[in-house]
Amino acid sequence: MRVGILGGGQLGWMTILEGRKLGFEFFVLNEDPKAPACRIADACFTPDEVDTFLRNCDVVTYEFEHIEQEVVEKVSHLLSPSAEVLRLKSSRILEKSFYRKMGYPTAEFTFAKGEDLYKKLAEFGLPAVVKAEKLGYDGKGQYVVKNLSQADEISKNHPKDENFLVERFVDFLFEFSLIGVRSKRGDIKVYPMTVNHHEKGILLYNHTKSLYLKEAQDILTSLMEDLNIVGLLAVEFFYCQNGKVLINEIAPRPHNTGHYTLDGCYTSQFENLLRAIADLPLGSTNLKLPSGMINLLGVSLEDIDLRSLLSIEGTKLYWYGKEKRKRRKMGHINVVASTEEELTEKINIILRLVSPEVISL
Numbered sequence: 001m002r003v004g005i006l007g008g009g010q011l012g013w014m015t016i017l018e019g020r021k022l023g024f025e026f027f028v029l030n031e032d033p034k035a036p037a038c039r040i041a042d043a044c045f046t047p048d049e050v051d052t053f054l055r056n057c058d059v060v061t062y063e064f065e066h067i068e069q070e071v072v073e074k075v076s077h078l079l080s081p082s083a084e085v086l087r088l089k090s091s092r093i094l095e096k097s098f099y100r101k102m103g104y105p106t107a108e109f110t111f112a113k114g115e116d117l118y119k120k121l122a123e124f125g126l127p128a129v130v131k132a133e134k135l136g137y138d139g140k141g142q143y144v145v146k147n148l149s150q151a152d153e154i155s156k157n158h159p160k161d162e163n164f165l166v167e168r169f170v171d172f173l174f175e176f177s178l179i180g181v182r183s184k185r186g187d188i189k190v191y192p193m194t195v196n197h198h199e200k201g202i203l204l205y206n207h208t209k210s211l212y213l214k215e216a217q218d219i220l221t222s223l224m225e226d227l228n229i230v231g232l233l234a235v236e237f238f239y240c241q242n243g244k245v246l247i248n249e250i251a252p253r254p255h256n257t258g259h260y261t262l263d264g265c266y267t268s269q270f271e272n273l274l275r276a277i278a279d280l281p282l283g284s285t286n287l288k289l290p291s292g293m294i295n296l297l298g299v300s301l302e303d304i305d306l307r308s309l310l311s312i313e314g315t316k317l318y319w320y321g322k323e324k325r326k327r328r329k330m331g332h333i334n335v336v337a338s339t340e341e342e343l344t345e346k347i348n349i350i351l352r353l354v355s356p357e358v359i360s361l
Contacts (some may be wrong), residue, residue: 010318079226128141191285208264
């Protein structure tokens with residue numbers, strides 16, 4: 001099986017590493033030949049070489065949603081999940097409108113043009129969360145607005161014709177994710193729930209929790225069927241004070257909150273993506289041990305006390321080999337434990353080693 005991947009980041013890198021066990025070949029479409037996935041692919045092509053890229057592929061998937069429309073159109077006949085799903089994720093406004101149309105629970109929202117943002121916020125009420133329509137991830141283009149004076153500053157940070165999603169601020173108890181995999185035949189398997197902890201809009205760490213939320217599981221399954229997903233779908237949820245769950249957003253690809261599956265589950269999210277798009281039987285998503293993941297943000301290998309980290313039983317380092325930048329995801333640590341209490345202790349130790357400024361679990 002010859003698999004094409006749109007995007008060359010760490011999600012593609014881990015997909016290739018897992019896919020080598022299945023004997024697959026990999027071809028990456030990405031501008032930077034030094035990107036993590038490009039460094040280990042069988043070949044890497046630039047977007048200008050998309051036709052050559054396609055001639056090498058039996059199937060194409062993606063590790064990033066923000067892909068040029070011209071490229072999407074050319075590869076759409078081989079793309080899994082589909083180009084329609086990718087189009088939905090190209091706009092926060094389209095995504096939220098889909099939830100409303102289909103009756104899925106999400107925070108109350110409206111839309112605004114940059115020039116009308118002040119007026120719209122005044123009508124909608126505060127506090128609110130403002131999100132730019134395009135290219136938002138890891139907290140980029142997102143603002144918690146508590147004062148109308150912030151509206152002008154937000155508008156200055158974006159093009160005049162920018163569209164914004166304006167959401168009601170949700171006072172949630174915690175954020176969590178569910179990741180599902182769906183085959184070409186419609187078989188679905190769901191990974192264990194993880195509780196997610198963010199620092200300024202970017203995931204810092206997460207961990208599995210033995211809590212079954214049927215409403216969330218039903219939403220994930222229904223979304224995968226409504227979108228005719230072949231591959232992965234991650235859904236980020238808010239767990240509200242009243243016990244209800246709300247969808248924050250979806251991702252039709254491997255997800256940062258699923259990195260723990262590399263060591264904590266019988267089949268990783270990356271391998272199951274490949275099984276799904278290659279029409280192979282899905283692997284077990286069952287948890288072997290309580291598991292967690294800690295992102296390494298804006299650090300170099302020299303900044304890390306690797307000896308201390310790897311002395312903690314059950315830890316494993318995944319280093320992406322990217323150029324160091326502030327708050328950039330440079331790698332992650334996976335950790336497993338025999339109990340959830342022991343997992344909490346280990347995550348706290350790791351956080352003190354790599355991010356001593358953050359509040360522990």
